[in-house]
Amino acid sequence: MTSPTKHERRIVIRPPLSLAGTTRDENRTLIRDWWADLDAAENEGRPVANVFVMGSMAEILRTFDMPISFPEMTSLQTAVRGRSLEYITTAEDAGYSPDICGYVKADVGVHLQGGDHPMGHLPKPSLVVATNLCNTYIKWGEIWERMYECPVFVFDIPGWRGSGFETKKGSGTFRDDVRYVEAQIHELIALAEEVTGRRFDIDEFRETLGHVNELSRLFQEVLELNQHRPAPFNALTEGINLMGIVNAYRGSPKGTHFLETAKAEFEERIANGVGAVPDERFRLLLVGTACYSNFRDFAGLFEDWQGVFAHSDYMSFAGGALDRGIVYDLDRPFESMAEQMVLSTQEAMGGMFWGQDWLTEVVRDWDVDGIVFHGVKSCRTVSTGLPDEREWLLRHRDIPGLFIQSDLVDPRLWSEAQLKNRIDAFFESLESRRAAGARR
Amino acid sequence: MTAETVESIVDETRTIIEDPSYPMARRWLEEHPGGKVLGHFQVYFPEELAHAAGVLPLKVAGFDTALPIRKADAHLAAFVCSIARSALELVMSGTFDLLDMFVFPPICDVARHSCAVWARNFEDVDCQIIYLPHNAASPAAVPYLTGEYRRILREIEEVASTRVSDEALRRSIDVFNENRRLLRELYRIKRDTPWNLSAVEAYILTRAAGVMPREQHNDILRRALAAIERRDAKPQDRIKVVFSGGFCEQPPLDLISVLQDACYIVDDDFMVGLRWILEDVAADGDPLEALADAYLNHSDYSPVQHDPRKPKEDMLLHKIEAAGAEAAIIAAAKMCEPGLEEQVGYSQRLYDVGIPHLVMEFEEKSNTFEQTRMEVETFAESLLFEFA
Numbered sequence A: 001m002t003s004p005t006k007h008e009r010r011i012v013i014r015p016p017l018s019l020a021g022t023t024r025d026e027n028r029t030l031i032r033d034w035w036a037d038l039d040a041a042e043n044e045g046r047p048v049a050n051v052f053v054m055g056s057m058a059e060i061l062r063t064f065d066m067p068i069s070f071p072e073m074t075s076l077q078t079a080v081r082g083r084s085l086e087y088i089t090t091a092e093d094a095g096y097s098p099d100i101c102g103y104v105k106a107d108v109g110v111h112l113q114g115g116d117h118p119m120g121h122l123p124k125p126s127l128v129v130a131t132n133l134c135n136t137y138i139k140w141g142e143i144w145e146r147m148y149e150c151p152v153f154v155f156d157i158p159g160w161r162g163s164g165f166e167t168k169k170g171s172g173t174f175r176d177d178v179r180y181v182e183a184q185i186h187e188l189i190a191l192a193e194e195v196t197g198r199r200f201d202i203d204e205f206r207e208t209l210g211h212v213n214e215l216s217r218l219f220q221e222v223l224e225l226n227q228h229r230p231a232p233f234n235a236l237t238e239g240i241n242l243m244g245i246v247n248a249y250r251g252s253p254k255g256t257h258f259l260e261t262a263k264a265e266f267e268e269r270i271a272n273g274v275g276a277v278p279d280e281r282f283r284l285l286l287v288g289t290a291c292y293s294n295f296r297d298f299a300g301l302f303e304d305w306q307g308v309f310a311h312s313d314y315m316s317f318a319g320g321a322l323d324r325g326i327v328y329d330l331d332r333p334f335e336s337m338a339e340q341m342v343l344s345t346q347e348a349m350g351g352m353f354w355g356q357d358w359l360t361e362v363v364r365d366w367d368v369d370g371i372v373f374h375g376v377k378s379c380r381t382v383s384t385g386l387p388d389e390r391e392w393l394l395r396h397r398d399i400p401g402l403f404i405q406s407d408l409v410d411p412r413l414w415s416e417a418q419l420k421n422r423i424d425a426f427f428e429s430l431e432s433r434r435a436a437g438a439r440r
Numbered sequence B: 001m002t003a004e005t006v007e008s009i010v011d012e013t014r015t016i017i018e019d020p021s022y023p024m025a026r027r028w029l030e031e032h033p034g035g036k037v038l039g040h041f042q043v044y045f046p047e048e049l050a051h052a053a054g055v056l057p058l059k060v061a062g063f064d065t066a067l068p069i070r071k072a073d074a075h076l077a078a079f080v081c082s083i084a085r086s087a088l089e090l091v092m093s094g095t096f097d098l099l100d101m102f103v104f105p106p107i108c109d110v111a112r113h114s115c116a117v118w119a120r121n122f123e124d125v126d127c128q129i130i131y132l133p134h135n136a137a138s139p140a141a142v143p144y145l146t147g148e149y150r151r152i153l154r155e156i157e158e159v160a161s162t163r164v165s166d167e168a169l170r171r172s173i174d175v176f177n178e179n180r181r182l183l184r185e186l187y188r189i190k191r192d193t194p195w196n197l198s199a200v201e202a203y204i205l206t207r208a209a210g211v212m213p214r215e216q217h218n219d220i221l222r223r224a225l226a227a228i229e230r231r232d233a234k235p236q237d238r239i240k241v242v243f244s245g246g247f248c249e250q251p252p253l254d255l256i257s258v259l260q261d262a263c264y265i266v267d268d269d270f271m272v273g274l275r276w277i278l279e280d281v282a283a284d285g286d287p288l289e290a291l292a293d294a295y296l297n298h299s300d301y302s303p304v305q306h307d308p309r310k311p312k313e314d315m316l317l318h319k320i321e322a323a324g325a326e327a328a329i330i331a332a333a334k335m336c337e338p339g340l341e342e343q344v345g346y347s348q349r350l351y352d353v354g355i356p357h358l359v360m361e362f363e364e365k366s367n368t369f370e371q372t373r374m375e376v377e378t379f380a381e382s383l384l385f386e387f388a
C-alpha cells in the first residue's frame, strides 16, 4: 500500500448497533458531573484533594466524601480543548522552564489565571496526595503548597528494585514495604480527618474497597475484549475516555456502571464484527502516552494505515494497576490495601521501567504487529528509557518497534511531517515483514 | 623540606577527578586482586555498607567534555539531562569497566529509568535501586529504611561473597564520620575565610571523595587542611554568594571558576550527597538503623527530597544567612525536572524577601562561558555598588 494522504476517511457502512454511543454519552455525563462536584465543593467551602492517577488514594479520600481533582486530567483537557499553550506560556512567563512537564505548566497556568479552565473552575486544593510513582508529582505538589499553603502528603511506595527483582509475597522486603505503606495509610487517614473534620468510617472504607475490586475485575474484562480481531475499541482514542472515568470514579458504583456500559457496547461490536478501526490491518501497542494537543492528528497517522491500538501501557500504569487485578480483602482492609499497593506498584509501575516482559506478553496475547514507543518531552517518567526498550525487544524478542517523540500538551513540539515520515516507514516495514512471513 | 602547598595538592587531585577511567580505583584493584567495586549514582548512598564488606564504593557524578557521548544517546530519549547520558556512556564506552554492582537512588524518573537501561545492557553488573524514603517525616521511615539498607547489604555481601558484621559496619562508620568532619572543616574555612580557599579548590578536594578509597581521601583532606592553615591571603572586595543547584549534575569546573572570579561562593550544594549527613553517625546501637536515622533526621536538604520539616526555601534562606552571604546563584542543570522546578520556588522566595539572586542553567558538557561571565560580572558589580 502506498503512503496514505492526510487522514483519508473512507466511507464505511457499519451495521446499526443499538448500544452505539452509550459509552461516549455516559462518559460525557460523568465528566460533567465530576466538574460540577468540584465546583460545588469550592462554592460550599468543602475541602478538595488534588491527587494523581498513579496512586490516587481514592480508596481513602472517597471515604471522607472528599471531591478529588486530578490535575493530570484537567491539564490533558486543556490540550484536547486546544488551549494548553496559553496556560503553558502563562507558566513560562512566571519563570517555569520550557523543559519541564507540560502538565505541570498547564495546571500552573490555570491557577495563575484564577482557576479559569475551559471546562469549569479549578478549585484550590485543601490537601495534596502525591505518590512517588512519578517524582514530578512531588514537585507539583510543592508548587500548590507554596501557592495555597495546603498540606502535601507524599505517599511513598517502594517500587521495582533492579536486576533480578521479583515481588515475593513472603519475602522480608515485601513485609518491610507493606509495613511502611500501611503506616502511611494510617497517617493519611489522620491527616484527612484533620482537613475534613470528619471521623474515618471503616465501613465506608470497606465499601469503597469493594467497588475498586469490582472496577478492577471489569477493567480487566474490558481490556481482554480487545484481544479480539478486529479490536472493538481503540486503546488510544477510546482508551483515554475509559481512563478518565476509572480514575475519577475509582471506588464509586458509578465507575463500575460505566465499565459495564463500555463492556456491553464493545461486546455488541464484537458480535457484529465491528472493529474500532474499519478494515483493521495492523494491531499496535502504544508505549508512552499520546500527544493530546494534536490528538486527532496523532491518532489519524495510525488510522490512515488501518492501524488500531489494541492495548497501551498507559492503560496499565495510568489506571493505578487496575489491569493487573486488584483484590482487596475486606476482612483486613488496611493490610490488604498496603499489600495491593506494593504489588501493583512493583508490577504495573515497575513496568514503566522494566517493561519488556509485560510488553512481550501483550504482544502475544493481543496479537500485536508492532509497538509504538512515543516519547514525550513533558514526561521523563514514561519516556526516558524507551529507545533502549525498543532496541532490546527487537534484538531479544524480534518485536518490531517505532520510536517517535513529541509532547503531551505542548503543540510547539508537534512536527507532523517528520512524524508521518517515520510512521509511514514503520508501517511499510511491518508490511514487508508480513510479506516475508507469508513467503516462509 | 618545603611544606606542601594547597596548589600542589589541588593539582594532583584535579588530575584524578578529571580522569573518567577512575585511576585510583584501578590502583586499588591492583593492590586488592579480586576486589569488588560498587558504583553509585547521585545524590546519596550509604557507602559505609560497601566499605564494611571490603568493596570499593565509587560515586558517578557525570563528566564534562572529557567524556564524549557516542553510544548512550541511542538508548535514552532526547530530553534527558547530561549526567544520565555520561553515566551510561562511562560504562558503554568501556572507560569505566570496573563495576560489579551499581546503585541508583530514586531521586527522579530519569534515575529510575536509568537503572532499567543499565540492567538491560550490563548483565554482569548487579544494578539496584535503593529506595530511599520520599515520606521522610513518617515515623515509619526509619524502620523501613533500616530494612532497605539490610536488603542492599545482603546484595553487596552476595557480590563480595562475604558476611558483614556490626563491628565492621561501625569501623566503616568511623572512617566516614572522619571524612564528613574533614569536609565540614573544609566548608567552614570556605565560608568564614573564602580568600583562603577558593570554590574551585574546595570543589576538587570534595569531589575526590567519590573516586578513591575514603581513607586516602581523608589523608588528602588532612594534608590540604594543613596547607590551607599556612595560607594567609588578603580578603578582596567581592560579594559573597551561596550557589544552589549542584545537588546532582555538576557544573563544569571552568564554570565554577568563572563564578568565583566575580564573587566568593561561601556555601553551595555541590556534591551534597557526600556531605548529606550533618553530624557524626552514632557508633553504638544497630549501625544500619543509625545510618538510616542519620539520613532522615540529621541531614541536609535537596530538591529531590520532600520533607515537610525542611521546607526548601526556608533551608536556603537559613544557608544564606548562616554563610553571611549577600546574594545567591540559583542554578539548575539543563533538562533536570526537579532542579528546574525548585528554581522557581527559590527565586520567588528570594525575590519576596529581597535577596538579590542570579538565575541560571548549566550543563556539564558546556565549554563556553562568556555569556555567563558577563552576566555574573554585571550581577556582582551591581551588588558591590549597592552594598558599598
Ligand code: SF4
Pocket: A072, A101, A102, A103, A104, A134, A135, A136, A137, A378, A379, A380, A381, A382, A408
Ligand atoms: S512527568 Fe509524566 S507522569 Fe509525571 S506528572 Fe508529568 S506527565 Fe504525569
Ligand code: SF4
Pocket: B042, B081, B082, B083, B084, B107, B108, B109, B110, B111, B248, B249, B304, B333, B335, B336, B337, B338, B339
Ligand atoms: S540532573 Fe536532575 S533529572 Fe538528571 S538525574 Fe539528576 S536529578 Fe535526575
